[in-house]
Amino acid sequence: MSDARRDWPLWEVFVRPRRGLSHGHVGSLHAPDAAMALRNARDVYTRRGEGVSIWVVPSAAITASSPDEKDAFFDPAADKVYRHPTFYEIPDEVQHL
Amino acid sequence: MTAARALPSPARYALALGDDALVLAQRCGEWVTRAPQLEEDVALANIGLDLLGQARSLLTYAGDFAGRSEDDLAYLREERDFLNVQLVELENGDFAVSMARLLVFSSYQLELYRRLSGSRDATLAGVAAKAVKEVAYHRDHATEWVLRLGDGTPESSRRMQAGLEAVWPYVDELFATSSRHGDWPHPGLVAEGVAVDPSSLRDPAMSYVRSVLGEACLTEPTPRWTAQGGRQGVHSSAMGFLLAELQHLHRSHPGASW
Numbered sequence: 019m020s021d022a023r024r025d026w027p028l029w030e031v032f033v034r035p036r037r038g039l040s041h042g043h044v045g046s047l048h049a050p051d052a053a054m055a056l057r058n059a060r061d062v063y064t065r066r067g068e069g070v071s072i073w074v075v076p077s078a079a080i081t082a083s084s085p086d087e088k089d090a091f092f093d094p095a096a097d098k099v100y101r102h103p104t105f106y107e108i109p110d111e112v113q114h115l
Numbered sequence: 116m117t118a119a120r121a122l123p124s125p126a127r128y129a130l131a132l133g134d135d136a137l138v139l140a141q142r143c144g145e146w147v148t149r150a151p152q153l154e155e156d157v158a159l160a161n162i163g164l165d166l167l168g169q170a171r172s173l174l175t176y177a178g179d180f181a182g183r184s185e186d187d188l189a190y191l192r193e194e195r196d197f198l199n200v201q202l203v204e205l206e207n208g209d210f211a212v213s214m215a216r217l218l219v220f221s222s223y224q225l226e227l228y229r230r231l232s233g234s235r236d237a238t239l240a241g242v243a244a245k246a247v248k249e250v251a252y253h254r255d256h257a258t259e260w261v262l263r264l265g266d267g268t269p270e271s272s273r274r275m276q277a278g279l280e281a282v283w284p285y286v287d288e289l290f291a292t293s294s295r296h297g298d299w300p301h302p303g304l305v306a307e308g309v310a311v312d313p314s315s316l317r318d319p320a321m322s323y324v325r326s327v328l329g330e331a332c333l334t335e336p337t338p339r340w341t342a343q344g345g346r347q348g349v350h351s352s353a354m355g356f357l358l359a360e361l362q363h364l365h366r367s368h369p370g371a372s373w
Contacts, residue, residue: 026152047154054259058154061161 028077029055031062033069041073049074119196119348124301125236126180127198128310130188131299131346132227133173134199137189138354139220140166141361142207151210158256162217165249172242190365194354201342202285204354211264211271211278218257218327219282222320223289225250227311235308258327265331276333284338290317294343 026048032041044063049055055074064072083091095101119130143163150156174185202220207213228250231243264275290313292298304310328335342351364371 048152049154050263054263057256057259058152058158061158062154065157065161 026050029059029074030077030080031055031059032073032075033059033063034071035068036070041071044068046077052076119192119198122177123180124304125239125309126177128300128304129173129239130177131198133170133177133188134197135203135220135224136166136173137170138197138199138357139203140164140170141357142203142205142213142216145207146213159213162253162256165246165253169242169246169249172238176238176242186365190362194350194358195348197350197354197358198346198348199350200285200288200345201351201354202282202289202345204345204350204357205282205285206353208278208281209274210260211274212281213278214257214260214264215275215278215282216285217253218261219286219289219320219324221250221254221257222323223316225254226316226320227313230311230316234310239309254323261327261333262331265328265333272332275331279328279333280336280338283336284340285342286321286338287341288343288345289320290314291343291346294347296344296347296349299346 027050028046029049029052030046031044033044034041047055047058047062049058052074056072059072059074063069119127122130140163143159143166146159146163147156150159170189171185174188178184178188202216205212205216225247228243228247232240232247234240234243261275264271264278266272267275288294292300292312292314300310300313305312325335343349
């Protein structure tokens with residue numbers, strides 16, 4: 019059993035809560051293959067009616083930004099206020115912007 | 116307690132189907148913290164809770180005929196008044212035994228509920244219609260595991276085949292309408308369109324099971340004996356231990372709640 023626990027790969031789970039919204043990351047789980055990962059995700063993450071669609075992705079397939087590169091990656095965007103479209107008058111009729 | 120034998124036949128029928136669900140729910144619950152993975156703990160707990168929901172509806176309905184609550188029926192009946200098939204009380208064994216049992220039982224139950232959703236008894240029809248989707252998932256879950264274990268490693272294949280051997284003596288009882296202990300269900304109920312003739316479920320249920328076994332490179336066992344009598348309250352030695360665990364809290368602390 020301990021071998022199985024080591025061997026089962028990790029999967030990242032994305033759930034779409036309802037039509038019109040996009041899939042969001044909800045967590046991860048272990049499963050022997052993609053079909054079982056989907057079923058496990060259904061049981062672990064949608065048992066209270068949280069979703070209408072599930073994606074599972076092998077965690078190993080995700081390329082993530084490195085915490086060491088955080089400053090170079092993200093800090094330069096922090097003081098570019100002109101990149102935000104905040105200098106426009108928004109008409110009253112436009113909602114949800 | 117009103118002995119199950121004294122209940123009118125529609126109540127006995129609902130009770131028997133409810134007891135199947137209740138007892139298998141208890142067996143599924145026993146897997147929690149013991150399954151191969153945390154994810155499987157959750158899956159089997161979900162399946163158990165689906166079955167428990169079915170049991171609550173069916174026991175409530177059966178109890179209405181005799182002025183008894185679902186709790187009275189679940190917690191205060193004696194073993195001889197439980198009408199479940201012996202397949203569901205069979206001890207969990209290893210994971211392969213439990214998956215073999217779940218494959219057979221959910222295949223049976225899916226065909227049963229599909230047919231029962233057209234019952235002339237509106238309550239039974241409603242419970243069955245709601246449960247069809249639940250049981251379809253139970254069958255899918257068992258199927259995925261039987262395929263992987265049967266067509267997996269030599270060790271998993273050997274143990275999956277052993278799981279089938281342990282379960283197969285209990286298969287016939289699902290579809291039996293009579294045994295040396297009596298008839299089931301009451302022939303009048305089938306004629307009235309209230310109950311489903313269990314023998315009519317054998318072909319569709321078992322042809323599905325056989326297709327899974329074939330794909331999983333497993334062999335259908337030929338059991339040397341077959342269980343019988345569950346529908347008449349005759350149970351195996353495993354049943355008393357199961358009921359002790361199921362009932363002891365309620366019996367030790369009557370009326371306790373949280």
